[in-house]
């Protein structure tokens with residue numbers, strides 16, 4: 433069994449083995465003609481059930497053959513131009529290379545004595561991102577597992593800075609279009625059930641600052657403590673960007689922590705033409721960035737950034753075995769002092785390789801392309817009588833629905849759109865998302881693949897319209 437340990441004696445076998453796996457994936461990726469095979473849970477589950485984990489195959493080739501059956505053949509492939517569902521990006525090759533390197537070396541970024549250079553690389557990338565964000569000279573941050581964790585950590589710091597022990601009085605103000613991880617964080621932080629105040633949005637799905645001002649006043653009158661305003665720079669559904677300068681102004685007036693959730697919109701930090709859409713982000717006390725959404729990085733790659741490095745102390749705990757207090761005096765850089773995690777992947781290496789090979793502009797241009805495509809897609813949808821589209825996109829999502837001619841029953845329109853999404857998924861021809869707007873069912877394209885063309889979108893829209901027609905036909909048959 434020692435022959436499976438990666439070390440000086442097995443370096444050759446490591447090369448062969450990884451190469452074999454990479455070749456399988458490459459062949460699969462080269463051959464995918466649809467984003468999904470349409471396999472059902474009932475078809476796939478028995479194949480996995482049948483496998484006896486206590487009877488190993490003992491052989492890489494056999495394990496890869498099996499993997500084809502249980503995973504590779506039927507996975508959902510984000511690189512395919514007609515995968516337009518969620519905030520999953522196709523990944524860039526330098527980052528995938530980084531991933532291979534980081535798992536083989538297996539540094540853990542909690543302490544200097546488990547990572548050495550990895551710690552400095554991560555720190556440099558944090559500094560690079562805070563500089564792009566404009567957070568000032570005292571800024572800092574740390575890589576996290578994702579936007580959910582970044583939001584949780586930012587809100588932990590905000591709670592500690594709020595200087596009240598009465599958790600029941602704390603409030604977080606965020607728009608009705610913000611991410612559900614804000615609510616989850618409030619729960620994890622022990623806040624009350626009414627802790628999150630949902631601020632209404634305008635027709636473009638941006639937080640109404642008049643309403644925010646009103647809510648902040650109301651908190652004051654009711655002796656509540658607003659511990660944070662969470663503004664979203666790129667809402668998950670609409671890509672809408674809250675009015676950051678106005679929100680920052682209100683936060684300054686009321687002395688409230690401003691967290692900007694730029695999990696999606698962070699790609700604008702490197703956009704050659706759209707960076708101004710993030711104006712105001714430089715006033716934030718904390719920022720969430722998900723490189724695994726708009727920097728074309730493999731999952732996980734995310735960071736939480738703070739304006740004032742000293743606020744990260746709220747996540748600092750010392751253990752004699754790991755990061756003793758004296759290490760701080762000895763100026764040993766132990767990243768665990770800033771993180772909610774202990775053992776932590778060297779995810780930063782993926783972004784490092786990306787920036788060293790492609791450069792920031794390279795990434796930014798790719799993100800610009802998908803935003804341009806969304807703008808064209810919006811015009812196409814707006815001009816198509818079969819569809820109704822919700823808002824003109826600031827980033828790269830399109831929320832729309834099919835309104836079949838002659839159908840007026842809103843519930844029937846809902847059912848037809850729901851059916852179209854399901855039928856499309858079952859066919860594997862395309863993968864799209866769905867959401868609700870004003871309690872009605874809508875469909876959604878999240879565009880993160882520069883290889884997706886307007887023609888691809890037109891093809892998917894025709895498929896949707898066909899599924900809707902088919903549903904209505906069957907629905908008529910059912911009625912008669």
Ligand SMILES: *Cc1c(COP(=O)(O)O)cnc(C)c1O
Nearest residue numbers: 578579580611668693695696722
């Ligand atoms: C995706 C998303 C999150 C959650 O990020 P994960 O990386 O999925 O944990 C948070 N906020 C916004 C706006 C998002 O789009």
